Amino acid sequence: MPREVRERQMLDAAVAVFARRGYRAASMDEIAELAGASKPLVYLYLNSKEDLFSACIRREAAALIAAVRAAVDPGAPADRRLWNGLRGFFAHTAAHPDGWAVLHCQARTHGEPFALEVAALRQQLVDVVTQLITETAADSGCTAPLPETEVAGLAHALVGAAESLAGWSNERDGAAACERETAATLMNFAWTGLENLTHGRRWAPVGA
Amino acid sequence: MPREVRERQMLDAAVAVFARRGYRAASMDEIAELAGASKPLVYLYLNSKEDLFSACIRREAAALIAAVRAAVDPGAPADRRLWNGLRGFFAHTAAHPDGWAVLHCQARTHGEPFALEVAALRQQLVDVVTQLITETAADSGCTAPLPETEVAGLAHALVGAAESLAGWSNERDGAAACERETAATLMNFAWTGLENLTHGRRWAPVGA
Amino acid sequence: MPREVRERQMLDAAVAVFARRGYRAASMDEIAELAGASKPLVYLYLNSKEDLFSACIRREAAALIAAVRAAVDPGAPADRRLWNGLRGFFAHTAAHPDGWAVLHCQARTHGEPFALEVAALRQQLVDVVTQLITETAADSGCTAPLPETEVAGLAHALVGAAESLAGWSNERDGAAACERETAATLMNFAWTGLENLTHGRRWAPVGA
């Protein structure tokens, strides 16, 4: 069996086991068995548990960001592009729950080396969203430009909301059927909020 | 040294170590040493690693929800109350980063028993937010009542956004100084978005 | 509470726990709790786990040998005395199963110090039986005196048979009702066997 195929099987197995058990609790024995290979072979191809986990993170992160980027159709108007990006995100995470679990739940909780890898992914997501926000603002006739820090904050809020909704809708119904509805909820929330902000309509505490 | 004091020291140490290392990677030796006690004493007071982790989760969850509830001043108008709740949330998570890390990052990734405990906390947060949203809608002269499912979705999105922002602002600057700014960002986003929604102003995909 | 009473309670508890769990698996915590005293008090009175176990063995051994000796009525004819001794043995072991378990099952399996104590008891039992055998032989008109080694062997066989029957009849029916029957079985077996031996009627392998 060619190395490339074997390696993909190993990564598939590793993602599944890491998602189910967590990084520490996952055992190389279980991964090797699920991959249908012997343990020394896993070490020959992937060096160590740490490298294996990193490889999983990188592969899943690349797949996710690629899915989102592909969903954002560059030719569409700004509002459609935000909408498409959200749908792409929800669709991919729903279709690859193990990969999403590794990225969202496991990678950030196990020390620096992995946290850095996943932070890079997150930054890419935030970059995409930042650009979408900027474009959206411009497209809807922005009259009150937002400071850079606030845009970053909004992007983080949006990503967090998306992550939270992804988890919520996944556990509410196994089927990904309502993915569209979930996206719509968030889109409504974000879109109208953004429009107000970019037109200077803000809320302010009375006493401040 | 009286038992109560020792027990609190142990929980403090456990929260710190669990936050830094994760549940599996944390060793009872390290926790005991950080608590300034011997390992058998930790077991005598807290039974097992699992019980110790549960105790940490319960203590930190109770503290967080109490902080949020205390911040939401029942006498204030609805917008102020949402604002206050957000500030309370951000202030508490910034002041107790280890506790927040245990709740947000570690507890959900290590098996059913802990996930259930933290799900209960999250539900309490969502409940609080749901009520705030409902009141806010009523207070601002709602003309387009939202279906229950959508309110739940919004609440989850808001909580997710808040969680994400908490993590972002915590790692951006150790100081809790900008907590107010973070809360303002989210408040603006949420408040204006909500007002539009409750007055029937929505975004809809063109082709749908 | 006077020391003597407390000490007896401790020994009672220890015998029960040692019988149920074995020497190593028995924990001083459980013994102290069952005795209704604190652990340091147990140590104050009985020094160590080893000493406590020794004390149990000595007390139970003394009680058993006393019961057997009391049962053997010195005034009766030899056959009656053997019969009475057997009945005394079975009655006592049935009435004190924990003590018997400690002596028979636990004490011999846990290293030299305890094995020696229980060997002493066994020797006393063998001595009693040896004397009974000798007397019985004399009483029934012995025509073929038995060598000393053989008497010792017979005594050991008899004690072993008695021990085995004690266990068997105990587990066959919880009630000690059939103790008499058990004793009769053994008595028949031993008595007639002895009579033949002491009159020179032996079995011998054909080719020897």
Next chain:
Amino acid sequence: MPREVRERQMLDAAVAVFARRGYRAASMDEIAELAGASKPLVYLYLNSKEDLFSACIRREAAALIAAVRAAVDPGAPADRRLWNGLRGFFAHTAAHPDGWAVLHCQARTHGEPFALEVAALRQQLVDVVTQLITETAADSGCTAPLPETEVAGLAHALVGAAESLAGWSNERDGAAACERETAATLMNFAWTGLENLTHGRRWAPVGA
């Protein structure tokens, strides 16, 4: 080194250590060291301390019962067969004192799972003896058939006597030289006793 060989070495070491120390006091470290292997290998091959002990019991029990069955030559007359069986029993226990100690002293004192395994062995021994008694009775022209319960009692008594004598002769002299003598003592005792019983010659307490 092939697995089979290693596994036998481990069982040999385990039998020796369990015999010397008892189940609880035996440490897996000592067993592994005596077996000339590392501890993880012992676990890889034999799963757990409990499984290891069970494996010891089963192996030694099978060896003992096989030795006795092999000694009982089916073609010989009944008295010879009883004689041969006794000699086989004494010879095997003398040649494998550790195995015998595990079966007789340790296995019965450490909880249900092991007690059941050794009870099965004992039942097999009792069955063999029961059959030998029945055949012996028939062979010697039985005129007073014994009730089934009494036969069972006699078998238990005989096995107990044999077990006791095995221990006694083993500790009296390490050499197995006197095994023949020990067997003769018991055979004389049992044979003549049986013959009387099966011809209705019994002892009865005077007052009963």
Next chain:
DNA sequence: AATGAATGAGCGTTCATTCAT
């Protein structure tokens, strides 16, 4: 007379990792 508080030492078990083949 009696105990709450505390620990050093050790055990059963697991796991990532490496050779020799």
Next chain:
DNA sequence: GATGAATGAACGCTCATTCAT
């Protein structure tokens, strides 16, 4: 290319034992 055999190191947990009071 692929593996059966093997291990050093560490971890969760328990227990006999001792002080200070």
